[in-house]
Amino acid sequence: MSPHFVLEVKNLKKVYSGVIAVDGISFSVRPNEIVGLLGPNGAGKTTTINMILGILEPSAGSVHVGGKSVSKERTEALLLTNFAAVYAQVPGNMTVVQNLYIFGLIYGVKNLHARIDELLLDLELVRFKDTKCGVLSSGEQTRVGIAKAMLNSPNLLLLDEPTASLDPSTARTIRKKIKDYVTRGSGGALWTSHNMSEVEDVCDRVLFLSRGKILLEGNPKTLPREHGKENLEELFITVAREPLSLEIG
Amino acid sequence: MNAKRIYSIFVRQFYLVRDNPTRLVVIFFWGILEVVLWGFITRYLNNIVASGPNFVSVFLGAVLLWDFLTRVLQGVTTAFFEDVWSRNFLNIFASPLKVSEYISGLVCVSIVTSLMSILVILVLAVFFFGFSFAAYGVSVFLFLLVLFFFGIALGIFAVGFVLRFGPASEWLIWPIPGLLAPFVGVFYPIATLPHWMQVIAYVLPPSYVFEGARTVLSGGAISNSIAIFSVLLSMLYIFLAYVFFLLVYRKAVRTGLLARYSAENAS
Numbered sequence: 001m002s003p004h005f006v007l008e009v010k011n012l013k014k015v016y017s018g019v020i021a022v023d024g025i026s027f028s029v030r031p032n033e034i035v036g037l038l039g040p041n042g043a044g045k046t047t048t049i050n051m052i053l054g055i056l057e058p059s060a061g062s063v064h065v066g067g068k069s070v071s072k073e074r075t076e077a078l079l080l081t082n083f084a085a086v087y088a089q090v091p092g093n094m095t096v097v098q099n100l101y102i103f104g105l106i107y108g109v110k111n112l113h114a115r116i117d118e119l120l121l122d123l124e125l126v127r128f129k130d131t132k133c134g135v136l137s138s139g140e141q142t143r144v145g146i147a148k149a150m151l152n153s154p155n156l157l158l159l160d161e162p163t164a165s166l167d168p169s170t171a172r173t174i175r176k177k178i179k180d181y182v183t184r185g186s187g188g189a190l191w192t193s194h195n196m197s198e199v200e201d202v203c204d205r206v207l208f209l210s211r212g213k214i215l216l217e218g219n220p221k222t223l224p225r226e227h228g229k230e231n232l233e234e235l236f237i238t239v240a241r242e243p244l245s246l247e248i249g
Numbered sequence: 250m251n252a253k254r255i256y257s258i259f260v261r262q263f264y265l266v267r268d269n270p271t272r273l274v275v276i277f278f279w280g281i282l283e284v285v286l287w288g289f290i291t292r293y294l295n296n297i298v299a300s301g302p303n304f305v306s307v308f309l310g311a312v313l314l315w316d317f318l319t320r321v322l323q324g325v326t327t328a329f330f331e332d333v334w335s336r337n338f339l340n341i342f343a344s345p346l347k348v349s350e351y352i353s354g355l356v357c358v359s360i361v362t363s364l365m366s367i368l369v370i371l372v373l374a375v376f377f378f379g380f381s382f383a384a385y386g387v388s389v390f391l392f393l394l395v396l397f398f399f400g401i402a403l404g405i406f407a408v409g410f411v412l413r414f415g416p417a418s419e420w421l422i423w424p425i426p427g428l429l430a431p432f433v434g435v436f437y438p439i440a441t442l443p444h445w446m447q448v449i450a451y452v453l454p455p456s457y458v459f460e461g462a463r464t465v466l467s468g469g470a471i472s473n474s475i476a477i478f479s480v481l482l483s484m485l486y487i488f489l490a491y492v493f494f495l496l497v498y499r500k501a502v503r504t505g506l507l508a509r510y511s512a513e514n515a516s
Contacts, residue, residue: 016505050508053343057503078345088343091261091335098264105257106344148340 005064006031006080006155006188007052012061014047014212021047023212024061029156029188034179036199036220037192039209040240045192048209049085049158052190054078066155079108084149085160089141092134096125096144099133100151107152119147122177138165146174150181157182157189163198175202196232206232208239215239250353254346258354259361262328266362275327276362280316280370287312288378306384306466308436309374311459313367313382315435318396318403318455319426320366324359325404326411326422333416342507348498352491355408356401363400367393388465392458395479399454402486409494412501434459454483 007029014022022044029035037045050056052063054070054077063070068077090099097116104112120126123143128136133144142165149157159178163171179202182189193199199206200220208216216223216239220232229235266272291304298304332341341351374380382389407422414421432446433439433455439447450456457479461471501507 055343055507056505075345088339091337102257102261105253106346
């Protein structure tokens with residue numbers, strides 16, 4: 001597998017009791033690239049992310065992170081990965097620092113205490129460091145989740161609607177931090193969102209998923225016009241309502 | 250296996266217990282309650298029965314040993330339930346942590362919590378009711394070892410069971426010790442049981458512990474072959490329980506149960 005990709009997905013397929021959730025998709029994420037994984041509810045985005053994270057076994061196909069196979073070298077591949085998702089908050093019965101310390105141990109972070117301090121400062125969490133996560137606001141909890149996701153400076157950052165519960169100002173700050181992280185380091189990110197202006201702002205490339213297949217792929221700034229649409233939101237609505245009108249080949 | 254990742258599971262429980270007195274009290278509470286209850290019962294029995302066995306050694310000893318097994322089992326399961334209760338599955342299982350490291354972490358938690366529990370209730374039994382483990386001689390180490398191994402096996406099995414059948418099945422785990430107690434002869438000889446129960450008793454390692462304890466208290470000795478067999482049998486249970494957990498885990502990854510665990514049983 002090519003080390004030039006932080007993520008390489010080939011012919012990935014998942015079938016649940018005869019129902020095809022993901023239908024042989026292939027794509028990649030390069031270093032310093034943010035790829036948007038878009039699509040209506042039930043399109044197969046979360047199923048794809050779950051297979052990349054190794055918590056769902058594909059029916060066929062392969063996933064490689066930094067050249068490591070998720071199915072054959074799970075631990076090595078996941079050491080290079082991390083994620084933040086609205087449905088996977090860190091435990092609310094522990095403090096911010098305790099959670100970051102525990103996940104830092106799990107991800108084998110070097111100079112862990114210094115790294116935690118750096119993230120607390122960067123994500124404006126210093127004053128909450130000894131607060132139990134369960135009593136934080138949803139926006140603060142999201143920031144803790146992003147701190148956890150960035151702990152091990154992952155090659156592949158998976159972000160499932162990372163700004164869904166943030167106010168516009170905080171969301172903009174978080175977007176900038178993630179963009180800076182991807183631009184400055186050697187990692188890449190796979191980003192799902194239903195906020196099309198956010199996608200246009202952060203993503204270098206987008207993949208439109210519909211009924212388990214990649215329907216469209218391209219630059220979020222030019223893709224709508226290529227398909228006769230005013231903007232990304234209109235394109236999204238067309239993908240959701242009339243995917244056949246856009247199917248290629 | 251990576252020691253830091255195993256330690257992460259242990260230290261998580263340490264933080265939870267240290268920061269919440271309720272969790273600390275629960276480690277000792279049931280054991281203390283049982284020792285107090287059985288301590289007074291055995292004291293009363295010693296008073297009304299002039300000749301006969303020392304009921305403190307016979308019954309209170311059995312209670313302590315049985316409680317030890319229960320604490321070992323609950324040490325594993327409670328640490329796992331913390332991840333169920335806090336919906337932490339995705340963070341844990343979508344990380345570099347290996348299944349063997351996760352289970353090892355749970356076992357480490359159980360070692361510490363069960364030792365804390367047995368020490369406290371032992372002190373209580375010794376100082377208030379005149380109990381002494383010395384009555385069992387060196388066999389007590391064998392008894393504790395077999396019960397520890399079997400408790401770990403039960404704990405791993407229980408964790409696999411809850412992973413397979415969803416969070417609500419947790420309620421079927423708490424009564425496990427009560428379900429096994431009649432079969433393993435905690436308070437009476439296995440010979441008291443009907444034949445079908447005896448058959449079950451002899452495939453359960455704690456039966457050899459409680460039979461052995463009665464033998465030692467009546468002046469006999471445990472044969473080496475029985476001692477070795479009971480240790481090996483309890484280790485076999487650990488192996489079988491781990492295989493069960495692995496099979497459940499792999500099925501959960503295949504079916505997607507792990508990814509949507511909080512939605513109950515998705516099979």
